[in-house]
Structures are given as C-alpha cells and as structure tokens.
Amino acid sequence: MSNDFPNRKDDFPIFKTFRELVYLDSASTSQKPHSVIAAVADFYKKKNANTHRGIYKLAEEATEAYENVRDLVAQFINANKREEIIFTGNVNQSINLVAHGWGRKFLKQGDIIVLSEMEHHANIVPWLRLKEEIGVELIFLPIIEDGRLDDKILMPERSRRQNSSTLRQPADRSEKKIDVNKIKLVALTHISNVLGTINPIEEVTAFLKKQNPGIKILIDAAQSVAHIPLDVKKLKCDFLVFSGHKMLGPTGVGVLWAKEFLLEKMDPLFVGSHMIKSVTKEKAIFTDLPEKFEVGTGNLEGVVGLGAAIKYLQSIGMEKIMAHDHELTQYALNKLQALPYLTMHGPQTADNRIGIFSFEIPKVHPHDIAQILDNRYIAIRSGHHCCQVLMQTLGVTATARASFYLYNTKEDIDRLVDGIESVKKILKI
C-alpha cells in the first residue's frame, strides 16, 4: 500500500478474530471498526435511556448523542438543514417512504418515473407498486456494453457515446422520444452495486432540470456514500438515500435526505407514537420535521454508531478513501484482465468506477466459484445481487462479485486471483 494510506486492518476487530480472512463483500455490508463497536457499547453502558421528552439527565444525554449524529450526517452530505435528515431502517425503507409519502400523494396515471437497468430491487419494487396502484409509467435507461449508463434516450443532442451499442434493444425501446414534461421523477443509483460504475449524476440532473425544472431527482447513494465525497448541492438532487452499514456503521440505520419543502408536503409512511403533536379521539396532528417521519423509539445505539462511522471516515478523508479505492481498482483490473478465461462485467477501465467486480468463468456457476474461494478464506458474493433486471440485461442468472473497501490491500487482490486460478484446478476444467 502507498505510504499515505496504511493498512487499516488493525482498526477492524474481525481481522484479528480471523487473521486469514480476505473480505471482499463490502458492497453487501462493510466490516466495523473498533470505534463504531465501542460507540454502540458505550451508548448502552453510559447513555442508555429513551430519547426526547425525558427530563432526567440520562435521557437528555441520550437525546443529545442521537441528535448530534443528525448534525454530523447533514454536514457529511452538505445538507442545508439538520431537519432534512430523516433516520430510517435502511435504503429500502427510505425509498418506500418517498414512494408512499411523495409518489403516492402527488403522482397520477401516465406520469413517468425514469429508472435504469442497473437499479437494485430497492429502487425498482417500490416504483413497480406505484405503477400497479396508480398507473405511473416506468422507463428503464439501458446500459451500454462497458456497463455504463446509456442516457442518450434522455439527452439526445448530448449523446457522448454514439458509437457504443446498447446491450439489448427490445422493440419498445427503439429511439422512442420521451415526453420530458411527463417525467416527474428520475431515480438512479449513483454507483452500481454489480458493475461498480459511477453514473454521471451531476450531468444528468443538470440537463434534466434545465429541460423541466419540475422533475424530481432521487439518488440511491447506497454504494457511493461509502466511497466518494457526497454533496447534495452539487448533485442537484431532491432526495438522497443511503444505509449506515455499508459505510462502517451498524446495520438497521438508513437515511433519507430530502429538501425541506418536499418533506413538509410528504406524508409519513408509518404513524403512531413520537411523531405527533397531539392526539384526541377524533384526530392526530403530526409534529414537525424531522420527527414527523420517525415513528416510535428509534435505533438509538445504531444512530450513535453511524456517528462514530462518519467520524472514522472523516478522520481519513473521503478524498483519500477514493484515491485508495482507485488504486486498488486499477490493480485489480490489471490482474483480473490478465486471466483470459474470465468474463468481466462492468467498465474495463478504472475511470468513473469503484472496486466492485462482477465476473464469470464460462460453464461454472458463481456459487461454485464462491464456495471454492471460501475454502481459501476469501469471502465474495454470488447470485443476482438484488439486481434481477440487470441480470436479464446481461443475459445471466447470477454473477460472482468481489467488492473492496478501505481495509482491503493489494495482497487481498493477489489472494483473490490465486483463488480464482484454483477454481479451474478443483473443478478439473
């Protein structure tokens, strides 16, 4: 590793427990540093009480610890106001909140929602339900051969990739001009959890907002929040969603950021305690932001753990994390491309891509690759990665996927390559 990015495995207790472990499944969930584990334990040891409305000191301290993280998250993504940060359970819950609270309330039959073929099920299924319920139309932006977004369908005169052919061209996609005035929402993943592609979100949003300022933009930042600096002002988006557990935090904490005026108009997904001003036998009056969307007792220690995760990331710096990822990505691409029998999905250069690699060995099922790698203490994922629409585009049922994070090293990639080489030997092919 380069000098300015030391091996960080010592910060992560799991690598002390399993010294041989090569963990290459961070796109699924990240490992947790000491500081996050300690923050969760410390909350229970020193601050445990229910938040808000407590008069005693302990409850005030618990509330302060929880609410401080809201400030930290707002600062981390450059949000205008702390009230724009809503704690949810995960990305799925955040998107469901937008689909229900905003989509169901304001969209009508014939309105268009633009997605892409590389979306995670979290950013497809809630919209499919809206399609069934109110008849919105879903349009999936195709991807081109190198695993990048083909946005010329939206940006015809700016087609930067005219020479690239789309992977699959069904009849209904034939250069159909979309009525930009009917587009109400564009919901895109910032980084594909299968291909590693970083989508040109800023270009897409700037162009669309110029065409039709009414279009709302939702960014699924599940992968990007952990790997690149995020700034909701630069991204010019309206909604941004992510989970804490992919960015070193505990599982069970997600975030929805949305512009204040949108949150004010939105309906809560769940109603009950904690999110009300007053309740009578006739009526409940909901409280103000952000509590309006946070029903019941929250995941207090999880939120506090997320705060510790953000502090850990900030202590290194997102720019440095991105540079380290880029270095690993370049190294891994060189090594993996040197294996002639490997089919690699996703961009074949390190530009605008992170260290997520989906690959196949012809005639070998990804489960068998993952099993043989596991026998060598190398943890990768195999399957559809909650992206069945993308699998259909790629023409496969599953892929093997190795994904890196800040604790991974070039040695881990060497072990991965050795492991892949052994697959052929074990299976005698």
Next chain:
Amino acid sequence: MSNQNNRGDTLYRELILEHWKNPQNYGVLEIADIDVSDVNPFCGDEIRVTARVKNNKIAQIAFTSTGCAVSKASASLFTEEIKGKTRKEIQTITSQNVLDLLTIELTPTRRKCALLIYAVVKRFLSSAEKVDELRSPK
C-alpha cells in the same frame, strides 16, 4: 471458521464433478405428462423437470437447470434414483436420502441447492397424482 486449509474442496469429489459435467437425464421431454419448474429464490437458479408416466411409474424423466455443480449433480443423481419408481415409492424418499446420494457434507445454504430438485419433484408428485387417476384402469 475452521483452521483447516482449503477445507471444503472435497465437496468437488469425482462423483459430483462427473454428474455436473455429464448429467444424466438432462434435457426436456417433448411429450410429457408432467412439466414443472421452480426457482431457488436465493440465487435465481431455475430448474425444470419433465416426465412421462406409464403403468403408474416414472417411465421417462428429464431436467434442465441453470444451477451450480451441487444442484446439477443432485438433480442428475436423483432423477436416476426415481426412474422406474411409483409415486408411492418416491413419496417415501426423505430429503436426507437425497443428501445421502451426494455423499458430501453440505452447509445449510448449499443444502438448498442440493434439494431444489427434491422440492420440484414433490410438486410434481401432486400433479402425478392426477396423471395416475387419468391413467389407472377404470
């Protein structure tokens, strides 16, 4: 995690590799009394079984699969096992019997791969019941 190196490679012993590379009964019967499919929701792998019933017995059986080596080898071994058997005979087969055919130790996740064929055949038995009724002499 055990400390034994390369543990689990024995999964891919000759029997499994042989049935994976050259599965028995692989394909689709053009004329079939039974045609059932199923998907492993964890990985999206699909399996399809077609069969002909004659004299209350499985006369012909074929499968196709997009699954892993364990799943394919298991389907190959299991379809061989039930060929020529009656519905009642097949009904006495337990999931453990299927795992025993493979002669390997499987983790809970991989057991699902091995038992996908068993799940499909269980469903096919309920449709076989109807075929039996159709074909049994009045």
